[in-house]
Amino acid sequence: MHILIIGAAGMIGRKLSRALAAAGTVNGRPIRRMTLADIIVPEALDFGGDIETVATDLSRPGAASALIASRPDLIFHFAAIVSGEAEADFEKGYSVNLDGTRALFEAIRLAGLERPYTPRVVFTSSIVVFGEPLPPVISDTHCVTPLTSYGTQKAICELLLADYSRRGIFDGIGIRLPTISIRPGKPNKAASGFFSSILREPLIGEEAVLPVSENVRHWFASPRAAKGFLLHAAEIDTGSLGQLRTITMPGLSATVGDQIEALRRVAGDAATQLIRREPNETIANIISGWPQGFDARRAEALGFRAETSFEEIIRVHIEDELESRLPERA
């Protein structure tokens, strides 16, 4: 089979690409070819089959149909402008997050008009499609009322994914990712960045800034869990999804205080003392409109799995990103 990953240069994209290359199969079918696409040229990787890397911008005319010309059987799409940038730049956010995704869907539809073509499409949405009202626990049948342009764009793409799938244009599945923590590497422009940095930086002996109160509660999964969601979404039978083609992924509902306490248990007081409180009203306001917890039974029944404690999330980070080296205890 031929797999196309759009957004392959990002953190999740790289992890997913490596996992697929290592597995060599999806649902028992051998992977013969992988196309890794992103706005910048993604890194190549060791892989027994054909591999190609492409720099492309889905929102440019012709870009989507060029990607689809080789008719990949499985398409992962998570290229997006992040929330902060989509809020700051209205036109860019709609162009990339909405028009780019729609161009991809249209390219698949037009390819299918020539001769039959119905790939599996795995689309990543986000829990920030929810916004108002915000019950403490949100189910898959709760209304989608995003409080950001990013959330709006993701919500619109969920609707398109469902309609294109209903019409048999492709076999789509959307997964609403929890906030990913601990993101490795450098901070990006997302307002959620501190949810990772207050753990990531202290684990390597560096200072981190906490811009909100320890009472802030949110919904989390590790990068390893996110990679697992994507792999599972590529393999499951979509027949039972009905019109609810997008599913909120399981995660862990935790407060910032829970995060810090888990850090203390894993890495000691020396680590938690590296967290500097620096309240930021702008970030606090954005975060206040974010959900705190979900009823993810539907996803769990479909076999999606996430961590169940923040200590586990921290240990996953130490294994996957720090070569299993625990920091020195204080």
Next chain:
Amino acid sequence: MHILIIGAAGMIGRKLSRALAAAGTVNGRPIRRMTLADIIVPEALDFGGDIETVATDLSRPGAASALIASRPDLIFHFAAIVSGEAEADFEKGYSVNLDGTRALFEAIRLAGLERPYTPRVVFTSSIVVFGEPLPPVISDTHCVTPLTSYGTQKAICELLLADYSRRGIFDGIGIRLPTISIRPGKPNKAASGFFSSILREPLIGEEAVLPVSENVRHWFASPRAAKGFLLHAAEIDTGSLGQLRTITMPGLSATVGDQIEALRRVAGDAATQLIRREPNETIANIISGWPQGFDARRAEALGFRAETSFEEIIRVHIEDELESRLPERA
């Protein structure tokens, strides 16, 4: 003030235009100018101020900005391809119902970049944005999972309306209309046509076809109520809407059997005997995915009002469309 009505040649558009011309004011502000636009030239009407009629297609490049160039203060937008046609013609449905609406919203945004401009935008959505799961009574916080491309297009426009309003680009309000019964005039391509024709035709002594069972339950309001919703939406304070910018309008939950019984009480057995049962599986299947009833307390608290019995709906039709002439009793 200057009012723009897009979709002015349609049934609701004509009623609304005449009502506005007769009232002469909105929220106490005199109407100085009215622009009536549609895909065909709308009828002009008697009006003390300036009036212009325009044939335009919002989905054509430049059409929306041409309409917005004169900076109307209040914009009603309900031009759309109906559900059956949007399902049959994928491209036309998305082009008119999604791209046309988005072009209008973008034209307003771009006009506002030149100098401040924040019109009130009243958008008509539909209860067919709901589809799965379908509880017997649906609230404004229930998930939107349309089972048609038309419903998908309306749901997407609701999301855009909310985001553009949140960003202060315009002051939007969306109203989800119940199925309108009794629609005057000739049937259109909507699958819901029989909900009107089984009453309308017998009231003038003509035969009508009933393609579904009498047990089918649905949600209704009269054209007069719909006109009232639009006028009220133009006048209310939108400050309390928050991010839930689109509101399900009040209506009457009734079965086809209730409709027929009301017809019998108003017009006698001679009328009901003109209804010919002719089951149509295609229509029955479409209708089976439609909602049956709503919790419209939010709309009622905002002052929106509909009929409370089908006899009332039939009497409204006789007053407004048949010059108050009751049919001869059998």
